[in-house]
Amino acid sequence: MKFVVKQLTKGVPRLGKLIELNGKPNITLQTPLVMLHTQGGQVPHITHEVLKLVSNNPHILQIPLVSVHNFKEAMDYFDGAINEFIGSEESICCLTLHDPSNLTQQGFNAKGKVPVWTKNGKVQYNSESYMKTVESFRPDMYHLLSDGDTNQSSTQKRISKAVANTNAFHKECLEIHRTSEKLKDCLIIAPIAGGYSISQRKDCLESILKDDDEVGGYLIDGLHNNGPEVEFLPFSDIEPIVKYSIDKLPAEKLRTIQGCWNPLTIIKLVKLGVDIFDTSYCRMLTERSAAMTFPIDGTEDSVTYEINLRQLRYLDDFQPILIGCQCPACLKYSRGYIHHLLSVQELLGPVLIMIHNIHHFLRFFEKIRRCIDEDCLSQLETRIEIYFTRYQQEILLPQKEPVVNDTIY
Amino acid sequence: MNVKNKPLLFTILAECNSSKARVSKMQLPHGVVDTPVFMPVGTQGTLKGILPEQLEKLDLQIMLANTYHLGTKPGVDILKKAGGLHKFMNWNRNLLTDSGGFQMVSLLKLAEITEEGVKFQSLNEQKSEVMLTPEHSIEIQNAIGADIIMQLDDVVKTTNPDKERIEVSVHRTTRWLDRCLSAHQREQDQNLFPIVQGTLYEDLRKISAKDLIQREVNGYAIGGLSGGESKEEFWRIVHLCTDLLPKDKPRYLMGVGFATDLVVCCALGVDMFDCVFPTRTARFGCGLVMNGQLNLRSKKYEKDFKPIDEECECDTCQKYTRAYLHCIVTVIPVACHLLTIHNVTFQLRLMKGIRNSITQGNFPKFVADFMLKNYPDKNYPKWIKESLSTVNINLH
Numbered sequence: 001m002k003f004v005v006k007q008l009t010k011g012v013p014r015l016g017k018l019i020e021l022n023g024k025p026n027i028t029l030q031t032p033l034v035m036l037h038t039q040g041g042q043v044p045h046i047t048h049e050v051l052k053l054v055s056n057n058p059h060i061l062q063i064p065l066v067s068v069h070n071f072k073e074a075m076d077y078f079d080g081a082i083n084e085f086i087g088s089e090e091s092i093c094c095l096t097l098h099d100p101s102n103l104t105q106q107g108f109n110a111k112g113k114v115p116v117w118t119k120n121g122k123v124q125y126n127s128e129s130y131m132k133t134v135e136s137f138r139p140d141m142y143h144l145l146s147d148g149d150t151n152q153s154s155t156q157k158r159i160s161k162a163v164a165n166t167n168a169f170h171k172e173c174l175e176i177h178r179t180s181e182k183l184k185d186c187l188i189i190a191p192i193a194g195g196y197s198i199s200q201r202k203d204c205l206e207s208i209l210k211d212d213d214e215v216g217g218y219l220i221d222g223l224h225n226n227g228p229e230v231e232f233l234p235f236s237d238i239e240p241i242v243k244y245s246i247d248k249l250p251a252e253k254l255r256t257i258q259g260c261w262n263p264l265t266i267i268k269l270v271k272l273g274v275d276i277f278d279t280s281y282c283r284m285l286t287e288r289s290a291a292m293t294f295p296i297d298g299t300e301d302s303v304t305y306e307i308n309l310r311q312l313r314y315l316d317d318f319q320p321i322l323i324g325c326q327c328p329a330c331l332k333y334s335r336g337y338i339h340h341l342l343s344v345q346e347l348l349g350p351v352l353i354m355i356h357n358i359h360h361f362l363r364f365f366e367k368i369r370r371c372i373d374e375d376c377l378s379q380l381e382t383r384i385e386i387y388f389t390r391y392q393q394e395i396l397l398p399q400k401e402p403v404v405n406d407t408i409y
Numbered sequence: 410m411n412v413k414n415k416p417l418l419f420t421i422l423a424e425c426n427s428s429k430a431r432v433s434k435m436q437l438p439h440g441v442v443d444t445p446v447f448m449p450v451g452t453q454g455t456l457k458g459i460l461p462e463q464l465e466k467l468d469l470q471i472m473l474a475n476t477y478h479l480g481t482k483p484g485v486d487i488l489k490k491a492g493g494l495h496k497f498m499n500w501n502r503n504l505l506t507d508s509g510g511f512q513m514v515s516l517l518k519l520a521e522i523t524e525e526g527v528k529f530q531s532l533n534e535q536k537s538e539v540m541l542t543p544e545h546s547i548e549i550q551n552a553i554g555a556d557i558i559m560q561l562d563d564v565v566k567t568t569n570p571d572k573e574r575i576e577v578s579v580h581r582t583t584r585w586l587d588r589c590l591s592a593h594q595r596e597q598d599q600n601l602f603p604i605v606q607g608t609l610y611e612d613l614r615k616i617s618a619k620d621l622i623q624r625e626v627n628g629y630a631i632g633g634l635s636g637g638e639s640k641e642e643f644w645r646i647v648h649l650c651t652d653l654l655p656k657d658k659p660r661y662l663m664g665v666g667f668a669t670d671l672v673v674c675c676a677l678g679v680d681m682f683d684c685v686f687p688t689r690t691a692r693f694g695c696g697l698v699m700n701g702q703l704n705l706r707s708k709k710y711e712k713d714f715k716p717i718d719e720e721c722e723c724d725t726c727q728k729y730t731r732a733y734l735h736c737i738v739t740v741i742p743v744a745c746h747l748l749t750i751h752n753v754t755f756q757l758r759l760m761k762g763i764r765n766s767i768t769q770g771n772f773p774k775f776v777a778d779f780m781l782k783n784y785p786d787k788n789y790p791k792w793i794k795e796s797l798s799t800v801n802i803n804l805h
Contacts, residue, residue, distance in 0.1 A: 040736065042743040049724045050460065050746075074732040077712045087728035119740065315483070316490050328462070332499045336491065340454065340483045347458030347742055 001092075001140060001187040003031075003216060003254050003275075013270045013372045016254075021092055022140055022185045027058045031254070031275040032372075034365045035062040035094055036358070037101060037283060041071075041086025044101075044283045045347075045354040048088045053328045054359050060092045062258075062278045063139065064099040065130075066116045069123055072133050081138035094189070095134060095142035100258045101280035103227030106149055109161065112168065114147060127172035135180055141187035141216065145169040148221035150195030152237060159195040162222055166193035167207040174211055187216035189256060195222050196237070198244055205248045217254025217276075220245050228284050230259040232392075235268045246273045260284045263294065263364055264388045267381045270368055277365075282357035289342050291321045291353050292360040294387040296367045296380075300324055305391035307335070309353065310403040314339040327359035343404040416556065417600045417627035419659050425772040428800035429651060429678030432767045435659055437556040438598045439495065439503040442470045444659060444680040445763055447666060447756040448505060449688055453478050454498040457688045457749040458742060461500045467723070467754055470502055471556070473683045477509035477541075480549040493554030504555035505683070507663075508546045508589075508604075511632075514564050522563055524581065543588040547601075551594050557661075559630060560589040562604040567638040572610060579613050582606045583620040590624065602661060604632035605650055609642045618653035628659040631679070635664035644673060644796040651678035668697070668759055672779050673793060675763050676772070676800050687756050691748035694738035697755040700782045703731065705748070710735040723754035773802045780804055 001022060006015040016031040036043050036051075036059045043051055043061075063082060071085065078085050083093045097116065098104045108115040113124040125133075130145045147165035150158060170190060177183050190208050194201035208218075223238055224230050242257070249255060256276035257269060266277055285292065289310045293302045301323045307314070309321075320330035321338070329338075329352040341349030371377040418436040425431065435442040449456055452475045456464060464472070474494060483497075491497035494504060513520045513527045520529040526542035543561040550558040562585065563578035565571075586603045593601050603621040607613030621629065631650045634643055647662060654660050659680040665671065666684020674682070687697060694706045696717040703710070703717060716726035717734070725734075725747045737744040766775035776797065780789060789804050797804060 040741040040743070041733070042737070042741060045458075045742055047724075047743050047746050047750075048728070049463070049750075053460075053462065068736075071733075071736050074711055074736060078714060078730075078732065085730070085733055087733065316487055318491060328460070332462075334491070334497075336483070336487065337454075337497055337499075340487070340497075344453045344478070344482050346453055346455045347745065348455040348460070350742070351458050351460070351746075 001185070001216065003252070005252055012273060013377055014273055014275070015369060015372050016275055024058070024092070029058065029060065029092070030369055032270050032365060032368055033060070033276055034361060035060040035276060035278045037062045037064075037278045037280040038086075039064070039067040039099065039101075041068060041082070041088070043279070043354070043358065045286065045350045046358065048086075050351070050355065051358075054355055055362055058090060058092065060094050060141075061086075061088065062100075063093050063095050063137075065095060065097050065125075065133065066099050066118055068137075069116060069118050069133070070120070072136055075136045083140070092141070093137075093139040095137055095139040096258065097143055097146065098148070098226055099280075100226045100230075100260060100278055101283045103229070104149070104225045106225055109147060109149055109165070111165070114145060114165075114169075127169050127176065130169075131173055131176040131180070134186075135182050138182055139186065141189060143189045143191055143219055144173040146191030146219070146221050147193055148191060149225065150193065150222040151224050152196055154195045156197065159193075159197050159200045159222075162193045162195065163200050163204045166191060166204060166221070170208050170211070174214060178214075188214065189217045189219050189254070190215045191219040191221035192245055193222040194241075196241055198240065201241060201245055202248075205245065209248070209250075212250055212253070215253065217256055218245075218249050219256045219258065220274075221258075223257075224259055226259060226280075228260060231262050231281065231284065233261075233265070235265050239268070239272070242269065242272050242274070262388060264381065264384050267368065267377065267384065270372070271377065271381075279358060279361055282354065282361050285357055286350050286354045289349070289353065291356050293322045294384055296360070296363050298383055305387040308401075308403065309335060309338045309349075310342050311339075311401045312404055313401065315404075321353075321356050322360070325356065325360070327356050329353070329355040329359075339404065414597065415627065416596075416598050417659075419628070419657065421657070423768045423770075425676070425767050426770065427773050428676040428797075428802055430675050430763070430767050430772050430800075431678065431680070432764045433659070433680060435680075437471070437503045437600070439501060439556055440470060442503055443764060445671075445675045445760055446471060446681050447671065447760050448473045448681065448683040449753050449756065450475070450683055450685045451498075452685075453482070454494055456753075457691065458746045459749055459753075461498065463750065464500070464753070465502065467750070467757060469753065469757065471505060472500070472503075473505050473507070474553065474555065475509070475512060476506045476546060476549050476553065477512035479506075479553055480509060485549055485552040488552045488554075493552070495554060503557070504553070505557040506550050506553050506555040506559065508559040508561040509541055509549065510546065510561045511564050513541060524584075526561065543585040544592040547589050547592040547594075551599065554595070555599065557600045557602055557628070558593075560586045560601060560603050562606055562632055564633060565606070565608055567608045567633055567636040567642075569608065572613075575606075575608050575610060575613055579607050579617045582617065586621065586624060590626075600627045602626060602628045602630045604630040604663070605654070606633050608633050609638055609646060611646070611649055614646060614649055615653060618650060622653075622655060626658075628661060629654045630661040630663050632663050634662070635684075640790070640792040641795075644677065644792055647674055647679065648677050648796065648799060666756070668699070669780075669783060669793065671759060672763065672776055673796050676776060676797060676802055687752040688749050691752045692745050694744070694748065696734070696748055697752045699759075699779070705731060705734045705738045707735075717751055718755070721751065721754060721758070723751050725751040725754075776802050777804060
């Protein structure tokens with residue numbers, strides 16, 4: 001796998017492409033791109049077959065280890081890579097550590113080990129056990145093991161430990177990678193730790209950049225502990241760290257960031273030069289029964305940023321989620337039907353919302369790429385800002401709209 | 410009514426030379442249904458997370474929805490505003506709704522049956538007493554707009570030995586049928602089926618069927634079975650009822666869906682079946698195969714890289730191994746979707762196999778092969794041997 005940047009200018013929104021993918025020579029992926037966040041190898045609520053109804057293009061699946069750690073036993077005997085095991089041979093898989101859509105429990109960090117909170121409880125990984133799993137899964141790309149357990153309130157002590165751990169994991173994992181025949185075509189993403197401390201980021205970057213020629217890209221890690229709170233992390237808080245890190249990173253390498261960032265923050269991060277995001281934001285919205293309705297082209301008939309389909313006002317609303325949207329959910333199903341499904345806790349409710357959210361988010365990224373190409377990203381930013389600001393103000397209002405209660409027969 | 414405008418045209422295409430099995434074409438307002446047919450249950454206007462587009466791809470021709478649930482939520486007003494359930498749920502093929510009576514009796518402990526209807530305590534916050542009458546059931550079913558609708562019947566548990574009570578239920582069911590028929594507003598595009606009652610009493614079943622077949626309807630259901638009675642009692646009543654019901658109309662056996670039961674009851678002349686089993690068992694992580702079901706939660710599938718069923722052509726079997734499904738069943742909702750796709754495909758494939766063998770004149774061989782797969786040691790249960798030999802299919 002190879003990454004090619006269109007212009008090698010620093011600190012600006014940039015277009016790039018991923019080419020020469022393993023076993024998929026004819027596929028090109030354009031950046032900035034969004035990886036499809038998965039759990040257990042599937043986009044939440046959507047089977048690979050339904051995903052094809054939403055998008056027929058090739059995608060990178062983000063596979064958080066925490067949701068597939070129980071696959072290892074089978075994978076050790078399975079004659080194939082993780083994309084084949086999960087039934088999506090046509091996909092490109094990126095193995096990551098934590099699930100960006102769920103809050104990661106803090107603490108329990110021991111030297112040389114990272115706790116991963118699976119459904120069966122805590123599992124500790126060290127470089128060796130982590131790399132064994134990577135070798136067994138054979139993803140197309142993966143994150144090296146890291147200690148990203150920092151956020152805005154982390155102490156200096158915690159941050160410096162996170163950096164020390166991450167630096168050590170980096171060296172140990174790379175060492176194993178070098179001797180691994182199975183991983184020789186596998187692209188490495190190196191996480192950069194250091195919380196909100198510029199000096200700690202500096203230390204981490206200096207240590208990790210020594211191995212730059214072996215690394216395909218970098219992850220700006222340690223900004224948050226995942227989960228819904230990332231949506232409202234102010235951009236101004238993360239900006240200095242992201243800006244500083246990107247300035248230090250080589251321009252020809254991929255820059256990735258994880259988490260449920262809102263679309264406005266995503267545009268701002270793209271403007272700083274971030275190349276890869278994920279769709280955990282779609283899942284987070286879907287779990288709270290919300291569908292994205294912010295305009296992407298500016299021609300959509302929408303006055304809202306998102307709508308919550310549990311609200312009673314949708315009971316007899318037979319319009320689609322977003323008028324004019326061409327996703328399979330909007331073409332054939334109404335807000336009223338989805339409201340009904342949610343009110344009786346039927347599985348198809350989140351399926352339809354997720355179909356729409358994924359479709360909308362993919363379209364949003366297409367638009368970002370087109371805007372960079374046409375040099376009008378700021379216009380898109382302004383448009384979405386109006387909708388997002390209004391939405392943020394509305395959710396702070398004391399009067400909440402009535403929503404349907406769950407009933408169980 | 411003009412025959413041409415009937416909302417149900419039933420044409421028998423082939424009959425088994427030995428048993429009572431037959432293959433027919435049932436033309437309904439939303440397309441043809443090939444019988445014998447299994448109808449999966451989409452209780453609340455949706456089938457376990459599966460898109461109607463996917464169900465069409467499986468070539469599903471008809472599914473069930475439940476009147477009691479839909480009448481409660483979203484309710485008659487919304488259904489009417491939406492233009493009926495077909496439109497509301499984006500399913501342009503056939504639907505069948507039950508009457509709601511069975512749900513009341515089985516789900517609600519407080520239900521009380523009087524001549525007027527079924528009285529029960531509503532589940533809403535007011536806990537008010539609500540009465541489901543035959544007229545009300547039909548009103549809801551008219552709003553839902555299914556292609557086949559069911560009369561409200563007086564359901565008595567098959568395990569209830571009180572013959573006097575059962576006799577009352579038989580006559581009341583007939584009286585309720587007449588009330589349903591006169592309340593029915595959409596005869597031109599909805600078929601109302603009566604339900605034969607009488608639990609396990611042959612004389613009462615005879616009375617029930619005799620009364621019901623005098624009404625002008627397009628098909629009949631056999632109710633009050635599959636409720637805990639022995640298989641021995643069960644098959645004898647099915648056999649009796651298919652003899653009592655007219656040959657030229659579809660016969661629907663309610664609540665039956667295990668593979669062996671389907672095969673036997675097809676031999677006994679049943680045309681339509683429904684059951685929650687295939688979709689419910691999917692939710693618990695079980696995949697259906699010709700000789701039973703695989704519980705994919707079991708550790709023995711951990712390193713099993715075969716599909717659920719090597720002969721199955723569903724998307725799930727084409728792409729996913731038992732080992733992978735073992736990793737995700739009951740963990741992520743998508744696992745339930747994948748197993749539901751397989752299990753519905755399985756039921757459709759079984760029914761297609763039955764139809765093809767009847768058409769080709771080798772149904773008895775199909776039955777023998779199927780039973781051998783399920784009982785490789787030929788240790789056939791008595792009820793299977795007896796029921797099949799009654800219709801001239803002998804298992805050796």
